[in-house]
Amino acid sequence: xxxxxxxxxxxxxxxxxxxxxxxxxxxxxxxxxxxxxxxxxxxxxxxxxxxxxxxxxxxxxxxxxxxxxxxxxxxxxxxxxxxxxxxxxxxxxxxxxxxxxxxxxxxxxxxxxxxxxxxxxxxxxxxxxxxxxxxxxxxxxxxxxxxxxxxxxxxxxxxxxxxxxxxxxxxxxxxxxxxxxxxxxxxxxxxxxxxxxxxxxxxxxxxxxxxxxxxxxxxxxxxxxxxxxxxxxxxxxxxxxxxxxxxxxxxxxxxxxxxxxxxxxxxxxxxxxxxxxxxxxxxxxxxxxxxxxxxxxxxxxxxxxxxxxxxxxxxxxxxxxxxxxxxxxxxxxx
Amino acid sequence: xxxxxxxxxxxxxxxxxxxxxxxxxxxxxxxxxxxxxxxxxxxxxxxxxxxxxxxxxxxxxxxxxxxxxxxxxxxxxxxxxxxxxxxxxxxxxxxxxxxxxxxxxxxxxxxxxxxxxxxxxxxxxxxxxxxxxxxxxxxxxxxxxxxxxxxxxxxxxxxxxxxxxxxxxxxxxxxxxxxxxxxxxxxxxxxxxxxxxxxxxxxxxxxxxxxxxxxxxxxxxxxxxxxxxxxxxxxxxxxxxxxxxxxxxxxxxxxxxxxxxxxxxxxxxxxxxxxxxxxxxxxxxxxxxxxxxxxxxxxxxxxxxx
Amino acid sequence: xxxxxxxxxxxxxxxxxxxxxxxxxxxxxxxxxxxxxxxxxxxxxxxxxxxxxxxxxxxxxxxxxxxxxxxxxxxxxxxxxxxxxxxxxxxxxxxxxxxxxxxxxxxxxxxxxxxxxxxxxxxxxxxxxxxxxxxxxxxxxxxxxxxxxxxxxxxxxxxxxxxxxxxxxxxxxxxxxxxxxxxxxxxxxxxxxxxxxxxxxxxxxxxxxxxxxxxxxxxxxxxxxxxxxxxxxxxxxxxxxxxxxxxxxxxxxxxxxxxxxxxxxxxxxxxxxxxxxxxxxxxxxxxxxxxxxxxxxxxxxxxxxxxxxxxxxxxxxxxxxxxxxxxxxxxxx
Numbered sequence: 001x002x003x004x005x006x007x008x009x010x011x012x013x014x015x016x017x018x019x020x021x022x023x024x025x026x027x028x029x030x031x032x033x034x035x036x037x038x039x040x041x042x043x044x045x046x047x048x049x050x051x052x053x054x055x056x057x058x059x060x061x062x063x064x065x066x067x068x069x070x071x072x073x074x075x076x077x078x079x080x081x082x083x084x085x086x087x088x089x090x091x092x093x094x095x096x097x098x099x100x101x102x103x104x105x106x107x108x109x110x111x112x113x114x115x116x117x118x119x120x121x122x123x124x125x126x127x128x129x130x131x132x133x134x135x136x137x138x139x140x141x142x143x144x145x146x147x148x149x150x151x152x153x154x155x156x157x158x159x160x161x162x163x164x165x166x167x168x169x170x171x172x173x174x175x176x177x178x179x180x181x182x183x184x185x186x187x188x189x190x191x192x193x194x195x196x197x198x199x200x201x202x203x204x205x206x207x208x209x210x211x212x213x214x215x216x217x218x219x220x221x222x223x224x225x226x227x228x229x230x231x232x233x234x235x236x237x238x239x240x241x242x243x244x245x246x247x248x249x250x251x252x253x254x255x256x257x258x259x260x261x262x263x264x265x266x267x268x269x270x271x272x273x274x275x276x277x278x279x280x281x282x283x284x285x286x287x288x289x290x291x292x293x294x295x296x297x298x299x300x301x302x303x304x305x306x307x308x309x310x311x312x313x314x315x316x317x318x319x320x321x322x323x324x325x326x327x328x329x330x331x332x333x334x
Numbered sequence: 335x336x337x338x339x340x341x342x343x344x345x346x347x348x349x350x351x352x353x354x355x356x357x358x359x360x361x362x363x364x365x366x367x368x369x370x371x372x373x374x375x376x377x378x379x380x381x382x383x384x385x386x387x388x389x390x391x392x393x394x395x396x397x398x399x400x401x402x403x404x405x406x407x408x409x410x411x412x413x414x415x416x417x418x419x420x421x422x423x424x425x426x427x428x429x430x431x432x433x434x435x436x437x438x439x440x441x442x443x444x445x446x447x448x449x450x451x452x453x454x455x456x457x458x459x460x461x462x463x464x465x466x467x468x469x470x471x472x473x474x475x476x477x478x479x480x481x482x483x484x485x486x487x488x489x490x491x492x493x494x495x496x497x498x499x500x501x502x503x504x505x506x507x508x509x510x511x512x513x514x515x516x517x518x519x520x521x522x523x524x525x526x527x528x529x530x531x532x533x534x535x536x537x538x539x540x541x542x543x544x545x546x547x548x549x550x551x552x553x554x555x556x557x558x559x560x561x562x563x564x565x566x567x568x569x570x571x572x573x574x575x576x577x578x579x580x581x582x583x584x585x586x587x588x589x590x591x592x593x594x595x596x597x598x599x600x601x602x603x604x605x606x607x608x609x610x611x612x613x614x615x616x617x618x619x620x621x622x623x624x625x626x627x628x629x630x631x632x633x634x635x636x637x638x639x640x
Numbered sequence: 641x642x643x644x645x646x647x648x649x650x651x652x653x654x655x656x657x658x659x660x661x662x663x664x665x666x667x668x669x670x671x672x673x674x675x676x677x678x679x680x681x682x683x684x685x686x687x688x689x690x691x692x693x694x695x696x697x698x699x700x701x702x703x704x705x706x707x708x709x710x711x712x713x714x715x716x717x718x719x720x721x722x723x724x725x726x727x728x729x730x731x732x733x734x735x736x737x738x739x740x741x742x743x744x745x746x747x748x749x750x751x752x753x754x755x756x757x758x759x760x761x762x763x764x765x766x767x768x769x770x771x772x773x774x775x776x777x778x779x780x781x782x783x784x785x786x787x788x789x790x791x792x793x794x795x796x797x798x799x800x801x802x803x804x805x806x807x808x809x810x811x812x813x814x815x816x817x818x819x820x821x822x823x824x825x826x827x828x829x830x831x832x833x834x835x836x837x838x839x840x841x842x843x844x845x846x847x848x849x850x851x852x853x854x855x856x857x858x859x860x861x862x863x864x865x866x867x868x869x870x871x872x873x874x875x876x877x878x879x880x881x882x883x884x885x886x887x888x889x890x891x892x893x894x895x896x897x898x899x900x901x902x903x904x905x906x907x908x909x910x911x912x913x914x915x916x917x918x919x920x921x922x923x924x925x926x927x928x929x930x931x932x933x934x935x936x937x938x939x940x941x942x943x944x945x946x947x948x949x950x951x952x953x954x955x956x957x958x959x960x961x962x963x964x965x966x967x968x969x970x971x972x973x
Contacts, residue, residue: 018479029495125704134371137628141621143571145578145595146613149602157603231744238698238739239759239810240732243724249758253749272486276575280599294494295580306491310483317482329794330748338939342932345922345942 004331008321015314020072023307024065030299037299038078077304080293087304091286095308096179097167098285101278102270104201105209110263113213117220118252124225132217139214144273148207148280155203162203165282169196208277212266219262223255230254257328264320271309365633372629378622385434386441393431394419398587400426411605421607424597425586429607432589433615439500439590440619444569447504451511452562459516463523473520477513485510489572490579498584506581507572511565518561522554556634563627567620574616591616645673646817646850647697647735652710654692654701666692668874668924669710674818677848679841681865681882683855683897687918688871690854694820696720698735699727714818733763736811738840740823742803746795752779752806753791756813763814778809783839801832805839812843819844822854837864858901862886870894873921873929876948880955888953890962892934928959936961 030037035051059067071077077087120132156164167181168174174193177184185193227233228251236250278287286305293301325331367373385392403426405412413421420429462473480488493506574592576582582590591612598608654667667689674680684690695701696708699719712719714734719727739745747755756775760766766774772791779787782805795803804824811819824840825833841864844851853865861868862882869879870893878891889895896914916933923929927942934941940960951957952964 014475015479015482018475019482022479022483026491026495031495031497137624138617138621141567141571141624142617143574143578143595143613143620145575145592146609146616149595149599149609149613153602153606153609231739231741232747234700235737235739235745235807235810236747237700238731238737240728240730240762241758242728242762245762249750250747254747268484272484275486275490276578279579290490291579294490297494299494302491302494306483306487309487313484314482328749330796338937338942341939341942342922342937345926346920346932 004325005322008318012314012318016311019307019310019314020069021065023072023303024068027068027299027303037297072307077307078300080298080301087300090289090301091304091308093179094284094286094289097181097283098271098274098278098287100167100180100182100201101204101208101283101285101287102267102274104205105212105270105273106263106266108205108209109212109216109266113216114220114259116213117217118224118247118255120217121221121224121228129221132221136214136218139217140211142210143276144207144211145276145280147210148204148277151203151207152280163200167197167200167284168193169200172196204277204281204283207280208270208273211273212263212269215262215266215269216259220255220259223258224251227251227255253327257324260320260324260327264317267316268313271313369629369633371625372633375622375625375627375629378618379626382437382619382622383441386437389434389438393428393434395428395431397427397431397435397589399428402426402428409604411601411608413605413607420611421605423594423608424601424605429611432594433591433612436589436591436594436612436615437619439588440570440573440616443500443504443507443573444566447507447569447573448511448562448566450505451508452515452558452565454508455512455515455517456519456558458512459519460523462516463520466524470520473516477516480510480513485568486572486575489576490581493576493581498581500583500588503573503576503582506576507569510572511569514565515558515561518557519554522557526554560627560631560634563623563630567623567627570616570620570623643675645675646715647674648711648713649673649693649697650711650713652693652696652712653708654689654696655707656705657707658705665874665924667696670871670874670876672869672876672879674850674852676817676850678867679844679851679853679865681853681855681861681868682871683858683861683868684871685856685918687873689874690871691822693871694737694822694852694854697820698731698737699724700731729763732759732811732816733814734816735818735820736814736816738804738807738811738819738821738824741827742800742807743795743827745807746803748795750794751791752793752795752798756791756806756810759810759813765814774813778813779806781843782806782809782812784809800828801836804828804832804836808836808840808843812847812849815847816849818850818852820852820854823856824853825860826855826857833860858897870897873918873924875924875929875945875958876956877930877959878955878957879948880953884954888964888966890951890953890955890957890964891959892936892963893930895963896933896935936963 027034027038035048036043039047039051075088077091079085080087080090116132120129123129152164155161163169172193174181174184174190175188177187181197182194185191185197232254233246233250236246241250274285274287275290276287277283278285279291282288286309289301290305292298293305402412402418402422405422406424406426411422411424412418415421418428418430420433423429423432458473458476462470483491488510489503489506492509493502496502496505573582574590574595577590577592578596579592580596582588582593586593594612595609595616598605598612601608650671652667652670653665655663655665657663670689670693672680682690682693692701697712697719699722701708708720710720714730717726719730722730746752750758753772753775756778757771760771760774761768775791776787779790784790784802784805790798790802795806798806804827808824821840825836828836837860840851843849853861855861865882867879867881868885870877870885870891872893878885878889878894885894886898889898893914896912900913914933915935920932921929922931922942924945927944928934928937928946931937931941938961946958946960948956948958951962
């Protein structure tokens with residue numbers, strides 16, 4: 001098992017190297033030349049020369065790449081043009097907000113998606129099933145930034161059930177230890193803040209989680225259908241095992257395998273969807289930072305943000321792979 | 335004895351005989367036509383394409399003209415009325431015309447980016463699948479890296495580099511398609527390579543290229559079309575997302591569905607139609623592509639054959 | 641031995657019908673009895689309905705699109721109208737089943753031990769604490785070496801023959817009255833087939849369990865069963881006591897089956913397969929279903945289906961003019 005994890009970690013290296021190389025090319029392709037682009041409005045000939053020297057843009061390519069790798073490994077992404085803050089600091093500060101949102105969306109997607117998909121599979125070819133199929137197709141067709149606005153309009157503006165923007169009521173004070181509001185409010189024993197956090201999480205969480213919900217429901221349905229036809233399910237029933245046990249121990253355990261893989265891939269959707277959702281709900285996470293950076297042409301932030309999220313995505317997929325090996329004993333032995 | 339055999343033949347002929355060997359396209363077409371969902375999706379696609387093509391004739395007004403600017407107040411934007419079926423947008427332009435021309439923009443961006451992404455991806459995929467070895471490993475590593483970045487973020491980075499233009503969006507949206515089609519073609523090629531007829535042909539001395547062209551590629555066509563339809567749906571959404579974020583044409587007058595949704599945010603409370611209408615239009619269009627693409631995939635799936 | 645049958649199948653009909661297709665009568669009026677301790681063979685090609693019959697007995701046929709009628713009585717209790725809860729006490733406990741393909745019939749993500757203790761605990765055969773010991777014991781009995789360690793193995797870590805032994809262990813775990821074995825050796829290597837078959841016979845004999853052995857392979861049946869039913873197209877074509885049936889089969893299908901078995905001791909003999917395929921069949925409503933492939937077909941065979949009647953060889957035969965001369969093949973008794 002341990003060897004398996006180590007092997008998977010080693011496979012990460014070429015991917016991360018490839019990613020860094022892509023970004024390397026990316027920076028050099030920026031309009032106006034990398035130094036000018038990275039400086040933005042503050043670009044004066046002296047500053048440009050400084051940056052060129054510091055980043056080595058005038059040196060041979062190979063040397064540049066090595067230096068660049070060094071900086072990336074130390075997580076140095078430079079300074080934000082508009083915010084005048086260190087990009088890495090800002091990313092780390094805002095990361096918990098995005099994680100909370102993504103986690104809420106994932107809980108929504110998986111918590112509803114698996115039972116719905118399971119129910120649809122067991123009632124194959126009934127009207128429940130047909131509705132589920134169409135609903136899931138509709139779910140992946142609706143743009144996140146549209147759904148977010150509709151939810152905001154109906155439930156926040158018109159019905160006033162939920163807040164419209166932000167992570168907490170502006171009047172609330174919460175001491176930021178981890179920057180995960182759910183955790184910080186528990187630490188501070190401020191239950192009001194905890195409830196408030198949850199209320200703020202609901203609409204953005206649903207908006208962000210709807211597409212993954214549709215996908216998880218679909219893959220669950222397909223997977224369960226396939227497993228239901230397997231011989232070992234018939235064997236279990238022939239042994240006299242009850243419906244419930246057969247479903248849980250034999251059907252679900254095996255159906256879970258492709259679902260787990262898909263859930264891992266969904267994180268990519270969640271991360272990119274977060275950019276859009278955070279914009280609509282003014283959520284103080286990396287997503288909002290990125291969308292602002294795009295408008296402002298704040299290249300250091302764009303570079304740092306995309307790289308950061310890509311690495312997170314890769315790591316999550318690694319965890320998913322390990323999880324897969326835990327669930328499926330056939331993988332472990334290899 | 336003869337009459338017994340004849341009697342038998344007539345009895346056996348009463349059974350339902352399976353039509354063997356009806357061509358793949360005819361069979362698929364037949365199944366599609368029987369599927370109501372597929373027809374609905376197809377109708378939506380056709381409608382969307384027609385609107386996009388005939389935009390200048392269909393739109394009641396010029397989408398860039400903002401003659402009615404005087405009707406706009408900070409807290410009120412006129413909604414649907416007799417003169418303006420979809421109402422006005424926040425700059426005083428006719429929303430219906432902008433939606434219609436926006437279809438044209440979306441269609442063009444969608445098709446062009448898909449064409450670029452699919453062709454580049456297909457070339458790499460065919461090379462990897464046909465030659466194997468180091469070509470294959472190289473393509474796999476590159477697609478691995480490309481796929482490690484979530485697609486919207488990838489498109490975003492590319493668009494940010496190229497600049498503020500529709501061309502940038504087209505290229506940007508094309509990029510995430512490259513690894514998808516590369517993988518698709520590669521696995522198709524590899525599956526076909528394993529098949530017996532290839533070994534037989536090669537052993538008789540048939541050269542590789544004509545084999546690829548006339549046999550292997552056509553067999554991979556089905557999944558490619560399915561993937562293409564679904565990729566087109568994603569392209570429309572991704573392009574809208576990019577213009578929502580502010581990328582896309584530098585000219586604010588150019589109608590883009592995503593941009594409309596971005597501008598609608600400020601007026602959500604007072605003029606929800608600015609958000610609802612463009613959003614709903616995107617939804618229906620993409621849904622049409624997805625319904626059709628999924629039905630096509632089911633129709634092509636040999637496992638589902640009775 | 642008590643002469644009352646423990647299982648009694650009467651006029652069983654199983655019809656499959658999905659939307660848009662014609663109804664398929666997989667089992668078309670089958671009746672037979674199983675007595676305690678006896679081994680019954682059910683022989684037929686694919687499509688004869690033999691497997692569907694066994695699934696019907698255990699109530700494992702899908703609910704939608706399937707119609708079952710007739711009667712299946714276990715010790716007097718009617719199974720076809722039994723509730724699901726009642727069936728749960730029958731399956732695995734009173735009637736158990738061994739399936740054809742042991743790789744796909746075992747849950748790949750559960751250990752062998754778990755799949756064994758699961759059925760033991762389900763039917764309350766022993767306590768949770770004692771279960772692993774019982775499981776190891778069972779594995780031992782089916783001839784699996786180092787039984788204790790094997791409990792923690794997963795199915796993919798075992799060979800085909802061992803997996804089938806595990807299946808047998810699971811089936812016999814709760815000491816059922818009847819064991820149904822559906823093609824138990826077909827998916828195994830030829831060399832292992834004989835071993836597994838011998839194991840089955842031994843276990844069944846020791847515990848006086850009745851066995852219904854379903855197969856297409858006459859060789860399997862010849863050495864093991866007390867009575868044999870030959871099925872064709874959903875009905876029983878011929879049935880009787882083993883020696884009598886093999887010594888002098890009257891139905892042309894049975895004869896065809898015997899003639900198509902390759903024989904090592906008949907040097908230079910031709911292989912004579914039954915002409916045509918199972919798909920060359922007519923409806924029983926139109927006459928004898930075997931008619932298109934029968935070498936002795938006449939006009940009388942068409943029009944109305946023959947009945948299952950006693951024949952000269954002491955067996956029941958479904959044929960209007962059965963072959964009566966003894967076949968010139970010596971069959972190992």
